Amino acid sequence: MTSPLARTASADELAERLTAGDRLALSRLISAVEAGREDARRALRCLYPKTGRAHVLGVTGPPGSGKSTLTTRLAAEYRARGKSVGIVAVDPTSPFTGGAILGDRVRMMELHSDSGVFMRSMATRGVMGGLARSTLDVVLLLDAFGKEVVIVETVGVGQDEVEIARAADTTVVVGVPNLGDDIQAIKAGILEIADVLVVNKADLAGADRLVADLRGMLQLAEERVWRTPILRTVATEGTGVAELIDAVAEHRAFLEGSGSSRQRRADSARRQVRAIVEDRVQRRLERLTAGAEWEQRFASIAA
Numbered sequence: 495m496t497s498p499l500a501r502t503a504s505a506d507e508l509a510e511r512l513t514a515g516d517r518l519a520l521s522r523l524i525s526a527v528e529a530g531r532e533d534a535r536r537a538l539r540c541l542y543p544k545t546g547r548a549h550v551l552g553v554t555g556p557p558g559s560g561k562s563t564l565t566t567r568l569a570a571e572y573r574a575r576g577k578s579v580g581i582v583a584v585d586p587t588s589p590f591t592g593g594a595i596l597g598d599r600v601r602m603m604e605l606h607s608d609s610g611v612f613m614r615s616m617a618t619r620g621v622m623g624g625l626a627r628s629t630l631d632v633v634l635l636l637d638a639f640g641k642e643v644v645i646v647e648t649v650g651v652g653q654d655e656v657e658i659a660r661a662a663d664t665t666v667v668v669g670v671p672n673l674g675d676d677i678q679a680i681k682a683g684i685l686e687i688a689d690v691l692v693v694n695k696a697d698l699a700g701a702d703r704l705v706a707d708l709r710g711m712l713q714l715a716e717e718r719v720w721r722t723p724i725l726r727t728v729a730t731e732g733t734g735v736a737e738l739i740d741a742v743a744e745h746r747a748f749l750e751g752s753g754s755s756r757q758r759r760a761d762s763a764r765r766q767v768r769a770i771v772e773d774r775v776q777r778r779l780e781r782l783t784a785g786a787e788w789e790q791r792f793a794s795i796a797a
């Protein structure tokens with residue numbers, strides 16, 4: 495597939511091919527983003543005006559809560575509703591097989607062979623310029639590619655993951671009963687970013703209690719205009735997935751109707767620009783304070 499011409503394709507050419515629906519160009523640009531290559535920035539600059547159409551859905555929650563299984567089901571349901579889907583999985587601690595059950599694997603394979611779905615796992619080690627930034631850039635690429643829904647799966651721990659989830663239009667926080675400290679696991683910084691709360695593994699005992707606990711916590715939380723719904727799903731069986739998609743659609747309608755969509759994207763843009771600038775300033779500072787002269791100064795301060 496790699497003709498010499500394709501290999502030397504410029505960022506502009508790749509960007510153009512991406513908007514024409516070329517999956518290979520999309521893959522190449524994703525790799526360029528992950529490697530932090532300069533031509534990726536050029537391509538993103540060309541593509542940025544073509545973004546903003548996709549609905550970005552963050553799926554986050556503790557490890558093993560069923561995010562990948564749920565994502566697979568969501569993607570299949572969106573496909574059934576005629577929407578094209580992009581999936582970005584950030585550091586899946588379990589392989590993206592959609593669960594251990596054979597039926598799930600078959601469903602996953604179907605998604606893989608469906609040209610309406612584009613799926614990518616992000617490498618989390620050695621990503622240049624930060625995980626959050628490169629993931630959000632990949633989301634932009636999928637958006638420009640024309641995906642109507644982009645689902646981003648992240649484990650809800652760590653600053654990067656929370657940052658990614660915050661950048662989504664709709665953030666779905668997935669909890670499961672009986673994680674021992676289940677509420678605690680959900681609470682750690684991600685409850686307040688939830689637009690939709692999902693109690694997955696509702697087939698297990700303890701789901702009712704978790705729903706009640708979450709409801710209690712939402713009542714204590716700051717009053718918001720959007721009332722965060724709490725839904726139950728059994729991702730392995732697909733139960734509750736259609737209702738989840740309906741809740742996401744309602745949230746989207748709320749965002750658009752209330753003008754919060756624009757505010758949210760402006761906030762996200764502000765955070766991202768700041769992150770880019772901070773990154774550059776820091777690198778510059780590191781360069782400036784390197785060298786023998788500074789080493790001597792540091793030594794004399796220490797002395």
Ligand SMILES: Nc1nc2c(ncn2[C@@H]2O[C@H](COP(=O)(O)OP(=O)(O)OP(=O)(O)O)[C@@H](O)[C@H]2O)c(=O)[nH]1
Binds near residue numbers: 587695
């Ligand atoms: N009983 C039950 N098991 C489920 C349900 N959903 C997912 N599982 C199982 O839970 C396990 C973890 O599912 P994953 O989808 O890989 O979970 P995840 O949140 O993506 O996991 P990480 O990416 O490792 O954080 C698998 O064995 C699934 O089959 C559910 O609704 N009920």
Ligand SMILES: [Mg+2]
Binds near residue numbers: 561586588589590647
């Ligand atoms: Mg997963």
